[in-house]
Amino acid sequence: MNIWSYILKRVLLMLPTLFGVVAITFAVIQFVPGGPVEQAIMEMKTISGVSEASGGGEAHYRGRQGIDAARVEEIKALYGFDKPAGERFWQMLKGFATFDLGKSFYHHMDVWELVVSKLPVSITLGMWTFFLTYFISLPLGIAKAVREGSRFDSVTSAIVLIGYSIPGFILGVFLLVLFGGGSFVQWFPLRGLTSDDWEQLSLMGKILDYLWHITLPVTASVAGAFAVMTMLTKNTFLEEIRKQYVLTARAKGLSERTVLYKHVFRNALIPLVTGFPAAFIGAFFAGSLLIETLFSLDGLGLLSYESVVRRDYPVVMGTLYLFTLIGLIVKLIGDLCYVWADPRLQFESLNR
Incomplete structure (x- = not known):
């Protein structure tokens, strides 16, 4: 099966999935008081x-x-x-x-325009969360795998697990109390992405003001994803390091650096690279509700919550349709990346 036949088959399978999600949600809405x-x-x-x-x-x-x-x-x-x-x-x-998603009952504007108006906040939070998670977790996970069992591995594992055990929302509350003018100091603002006088600031002032506002919500968002990605990277590299081809490479006299970066690195990154599209998109549309609510960030998470509470059905159904479609497309892209990263796989195996 070639790539175009596979893509066509997956697109045809998306249609009943998308229809089922929309139909079930619409049916449930009819019985909601x-x-x-x-x-x-x-x-x-x-x-x-x-x-x-x-x-x-x-x-x-x-x-x-x-x-x-x-x-x-x-x-x-x-x-x-x-x-x-x-x-x-x-x-x-x-x-x-x-792609006519209807008009909001509450905001009195097209759902498309409403979603676009909320995107900057979610994109800002999602981009920082995604890049910090990957750029810190990958090197840390590799270092932990290479030094498995060492004091460095034990200490970092304890820190990572503590971070993972604290929900992002609880961590956000703690950060606000500690650094946002709660019971201790007020080093960071309580809400928003910019100050009221942001337009009057210089370029450097705008950058610093933006970073000042985004520090606490990004920290709260990164904690859980950072821990998961770090342990996933470590376990993936450990699994590859213990395989026979690594022992063979070492027996041939290759240095540990060559074995790690020339042989282990590419194979170990396959599951991480294939999850890249889903993680990238998911950082924008998932997991931001509580963080946006806590820090008063007017993004897609807060919009979804308010539309459900206010029974703004066009927004509920429109965003559900849009996000489900994006999720299905991203899943297809992830499968294509898997074949691209590992040419040994064939499209027939992805259908099983």
């Missing part, structure tokens, strides 16, 4: 109750009285709930086919 229609009605009742209560001595509080049936139908039509679920699902699918 407190939808946008109910929330709009409750808001109208609250406003009506407040106005009646403050209207004078003869006014009576009527906030619990029902809304006129015609008004309810208008609200349903406004949100598109005047149509059967099947028709709404079909219209949504037709929009997704042309």
Whole structure:
């Protein structure tokens, strides 16, 4: 099977997967209480109750009285709930086919524009998390594998495991309390990526201000991923170092440096390189909800959480469709990278 046949087959398999995810989520949403229609009605009742209560001595509080049936139908039509679920699902699918993700109920703007507006924050947090994780974890994992059993290995393993055992959100709270003006010192800001006077700063001032704001959230984000990648790198290199071809290379008189970087390095990096696309994209779209909420960073994680709480269904379904599609494409790219990194593999083996 050549590469193009394999890609075509995988793309055809993506379609039912994508359809299944969207269909199941849409079906579940139909049974979730407190939808946008109910929330709009409750808001109208609250406003009506407040106005009646403050209207004078003869006014009576009527906030619990029902809304006129015609008004309810208008609200349903406004949100598109005047149509059967099947028709709404079909219209949504037709929009997704042309990448029309709909319009947000709450933000009153296209979901595409909303996602794009939140991307800078998530990209900033994701890029720093990804590069720091790889650029620190790979050398550290290799050093631990080469020095297995040494004091360096034991000490770094203890530090890495302690970092892994502390959730990023808890670490973020600890950092805020310790360095963000909690009970100790205020060396770093509590929220945002820039200061209010950022536009008036010089170029170097803007860079320093940005780094000042991003230090705590990036530190909290890197902790868990850093530990996992370090131990994965160590175990992968240890597995390769113990193989027969390494013993043969050493028996031929090759130096340890040559054995490590010429023979072990490429084979050991295969699982790490193939996970590169998924880790790169995942740093932007996964695991940032709690960090963004804690540090008041208005990114995709916070947007996803707020859309679920507010029952902003176009945002929920649109972002779900977009992220699922990106995940499937990244998985395909990862498989292609696997074959590229290890030519011994064939596309037929990836289908099993």
